[in-house]
Amino acid sequence: MAAPVIDFHLHTVFYEQYNESYREWIKTMHGEEKWQRVICRYQDPDLFCEYLQQCGIDYGVVMAELTPAVTGICSNEYVLEFCRGRKSLIPFASINPALSVDMAQELSRLVELGFRGLKMYPTYQHFYPNESSLYPLYARAEKLQIPVMFHTGSSVFRRAKIKYGEPLYLDDVAVDFPGMTIILVHGGRGFWYDQAAFLSRLHANVYLEVAGLPAHKLMTYFPELEKLADKVLFGSDWPGVPDLAKNVETIRNLPLSREAIEKILGGNAAKLLQIEG
Numbered sequence: 001m002a003a004p005v006i007d008f009h010l011h012t013v014f015y016e017q018y019n020e021s022y023r024e025w026i027k028t029m030h031g032e033e034k035w036q037r038v039i040c041r042y043q044d045p046d047l048f049c050e051y052l053q054q055c056g057i058d059y060g061v062v063m064a065e066l067t068p069a070v071t072g073i074c075s076n077e078y079v080l081e082f083c084r085g086r087k088s089l090i091p092f093a094s095i096n097p098a099l100s101v102d103m104a105q106e107l108s109r110l111v112e113l114g115f116r117g118l119k120m121y122p123t124y125q126h127f128y129p130n131e132s133s134l135y136p137l138y139a140r141a142e143k144l145q146i147p148v149m150f151h152t153g154s155s156v157f158r159r160a161k162i163k164y165g166e167p168l169y170l171d172d173v174a175v176d177f178p179g180m181t182i183i184l185v186h187g188g189r190g191f192w193y194d195q196a197a198f199l200s201r202l203h204a205n206v207y208l209e210v211a212g213l214p215a216h217k218l219m220t221y222f223p224e225l226e227k228l229a230d231k232v233l234f235g236s237d238w239p240g241v242p243d244l245a246k247n248v249e250t251i252r253n254l255p256l257s258r259e260a261i262e263k264i265l266g267g268n269a270a271k272l273l274q275i276e277g
């Protein structure tokens with residue numbers, strides 16, 4: 001049986017707080033009028049699930065975003081409610097080191113509520129991912145077997161600080177927490193494709209996620225994609241992409257083996273998220 005198609009990187013269209021540079025960017029992507037329509041339509045999780053289905057996507061990871069200094073706020077509570085009772089939507093929580101007193105305890109609380117993973121935004125939350133203050137959180141994620149996504153690489157939003165997105169800092173974390181799954185979101189976009197690819201081959205617990213990268217350029221960024229296929233996760237960054245269905249289609253048509261494409265589009269993610277095909 002073919003592996004399911006899993007989009008590992010989806011945002012909701014509703015944020016409690018959108019910051020100016022995010023709003024400008026998303027309008028440039030969709031156009032003002034279309035963006036308003038997208039917001040109206042896809043605030044409804046059932047219509048959103050239908051849309052994923054139309055695009056050939058079986059499951060999607062929906063991420064909270066507590067980054068008030070850069071893009072805005074999409075709360076954990078909202079994401080949990082959005083995904084509730086919908087098998088195809090998999091909620092990932094957000095913890096902001098500047099806003100949380102006990103991050104390990106907060107992770108346990110979020111997992112008990114139903115979150116299946118965590119997304120950290122070093123470039124938006126302004127921290128180095130190998131800071132020792134984060135280690136109790138990682139120990140908890142390892143213990144609870146919760147995969148942790150880290151934004152790596154560039155960002156266009158005002159007040160994002162790209163230095164925190166260098167994948168190499170996650171080498172420390174991969175070594176010190178060998179049982180924690182680390183996902184390099186955006187594959188080191190812009191400056192660090194090689195670093196991200198290298199780390200994902202070197203460490204059994206490190207994966208490379210390709211959201212926000214033009215799908216037709218993946219072979220240019222990662223010439224060894226076929227060899228990396230066991231460690232690559234498809235993600236779109238919707239609504240930050242104009243056409244989700246086309247994104248999937250382009251990946252399907254990359255010059256790779258069928259097996260590699262199935263793994264990238266969902267086979268690997270299904271194992272990480274314990275989803276049966």
Ligand SMILES: [Zn+2]
Nearest residue numbers: 009011211237
């Ligand atoms: Zn994103």
